[in-house]
Amino acid sequence: MKDKRTIWLMGILLALIGIFLIVNFPKDHESIVQQPVKEELLAGKNEIKSIEIRKGENGALEAHVRYFYRGGESNPVLRVITDSPDPNANFYVDEEQNAPIKKGEHSATIEIKRQPVPEKEFTSHKVIVSLGSKFGPTKVKKEIEHSIEWPDFFSYIRNREFTKKTTAELYKEAVEFIDQADSRTFNQAKKNLERILLKDPAYIDAYPELARFSMKSNWGPEGLKQAETYLLSGLALQKDHANSHVLLGYVYTHQNRFDEAEQEFITAEKLGTNNLWLWANWGELNALRGKHEEAISTYLKAIASPRTYNTYDRARLDAYRKLFALLNTQEELSKADELYKRRAEEYPNSPCFLTEYAAFRISSFEDFQGALNAGRKAIEAGCDSTESRQIMGIANYLAWASTEGQQRDAYLSQAQIFFPESPQLIYLLSRNASTSKVLSELKKQFISIDTKDNNNYNALAYALMENNIPSARRLIKLGAQPTEPVSEEEYPVALIPVFHQHTEGVQLLLENGVNLSAMKYRGISALGYAEQLENPEIYQLIKSKSRT
Structure with missing residues (x-):
């Protein structure tokens, strides 16, 4: 009974589906079936007349193909591929290897792309061009002998993406990479800039970026000199390039050529620029010259306008940071x-x-x-x-x-x-007069000023290692013991400024009655370590305070 009822319900369902299809199926259903395209065919036969291998503007290999197409194919295309030692390469279809064609005798240029397999390096020996329907069998094919050494697939993709980028894209990416200073992409910035200048040696904006790259990758006299050379080379091409004058002023500032630096900033201001580094760099020059008020007013110019939401935002942040210090x-x-x-x-x-x-x-x-x-x-x-x-x-x-x-x-x-309570907490509290009073309260809670961490260092050790004299002074006043052994080597904390050659730290300990000349580690006194380190200033300081 149950089976009969199921069959009856299924029959009703199929009937309803049938009615739905009859009602909704278009009367002119024949119109949705693609009709064959009727066209007049040219006399002659489809033919690939010649294949010439060239190097394109971006360095990629291209096949320049002359062909004759009489018509009659659906979606007619030329396709260019190379041979591959992997037979599975034939199963890969890449639209960029196809080029649409038109009737008559014409030419087309198509990039010769690496076959996806094998993934490792290989050498192809033939370039194969076919003519036919995009979705049908090949009707005409021609091949020529031409060997190409291909890198591994992932290197090929990376290099191809690089060569496909426009000058504007290469420049924008280079600026971003230099701003980010990420070791994974930083060197790519220079490759971008060099490629730009290979295409267009007069692309003036590339020169300041090369200068920035030089300074970030090799900070010091050598990097600054190289940056100066790049900037002067660019200015020789376009002397009124304001951004180059801004950066040259920065270079001169850090070469202690203050008068020349100021002249560059004045020149950039006269030329007119929205580069906020003009004010950030000029403010730094004034600060280094000891012009406190001028430095503040110049930095304020860098942040006077709203955010730019571009690379110049970094100049605003730099100005903020330096203003806080001033x-x-x-x-x-x-x-x-x-x-x-x-x-x-x-x-x-x-x-x-x-x-x-x-x-x-x-x-x-x-x-x-x-x-x-x-x-x-x-x-x-x-x-x-x-x-x-x-x-x-x-x-x-x-x-x-x-x-x-x-x-x-x-x-x-x-x-x-x-x-939580730790030497780091005690040290950070001691760094500021406003928070050091907390330490007195913590001592009442039986917290030891000399408590140590897993590295066996206490707060006084960190203060002396960082040469933070006010902090070390506060800690000693609160009862920190300079004789306390620290580190895995268990040397007295008072030897830290001797080992680190911090004269101020040695002076502080001597002022607080620490007898460094009598303090020893591994049988050698602080005076002996100062002599070994060839630091006459610390040696004389300890010797002059030595006790008999």
Whole structure:
């Protein structure tokens, strides 16, 4: 019974489908069937008359083919391939190997491409040209002997993409690669620029980029000299190229040729340019000359206009960074605060700028609440750097040390979550007068100033290694012991400035009563190490303070 019911339902379903097809199938259904194209055929027969192998403008090999086509094929094309030692190559179809053809005697130029297989290097020996329907069998074929050494497939694809790019594309990519300074793509920037100049030696914008490449890849007198040579070569072709004058001013600045540098900046300004590096580089020149106010006003010009959203954004960020280093007097801190907030607003995709603002609020104003607000926003916006968590921890420690009541314990709990107690915490707290007071409170919690990490270093060791004298002074005042053994070698922490040849650190220890002349490691005194390191200044300093 059940089977009969199923058959009955299936019958109804098939009937409904039939009715649907009858109703919806077009009456002129014959119109959707492609009718053969009727055309008048030319006299003669299809023929590939000649094949000439040439090198195209981009360096790729091309087949220049003369042919006669009488007509009659659907989607007629010429196809150019090479032979391959791998028989599976015949199964690959590449549209770029085809060229549409028209009736009559004509010529076509088609790039000769590498067969996809084999993937390893190989040599082809024939170039094969066929004429026929794009989707049908080959009707006419002609081949010539021509050997081509092919690189491996992946190198071929990479090189081909490179040669296909326009000058504008090569230049844009080179600028991006130099800006990024990524070791994986950096050298490609120079290849791009060299290819541009091979095509067009007068492409003036390439010369400053070559100069930038030289300085980034070989910073120092040699790289600067090479950059100068590139820039002068470009200016010999076009003396009013403002960007070259801007960069030449930067080169002269770092060659200590300050007067020449300023003249280049003046020239660029007169020529007119939207290159914000003019102001960033000019500001650096003023700073190096000790012109504090002029440097600040020049850097402010770099950030006066809105974001450019191009390579010049880097100049704005450079100007911001250097302004923060200059705006350090009590009168200038309010301006710095304004700029920190403005930068964070202008660059929302760089949430860690909020972390830097939080650190500024702590170091300059002891404003733990402002720091907590900014630090929280940074983390919520996606800043996941170690520094962001450390700043949140330090802000909470500062809040804990500065408040009373129940909230105090909550601050300490948050602080320990974001930045657990460690030598690194103690060192960072000691680096600033506004946070060093937290250390006194931590000592009351039985935290040792000399606590060590997995590398067996304590906070004083890190301060002395980095030659941070104010920090080391605060730590010693709080009870850090210069005689404490550190590192896997277990040498006294007081020997660090001797080993690192930090005269200021040696002076600090001597001022605090450390008898370096009597301090030994592996049987050699600090005086002996200073003598071995051939540092007469430290040697004399220790000797003059030696005790009998």
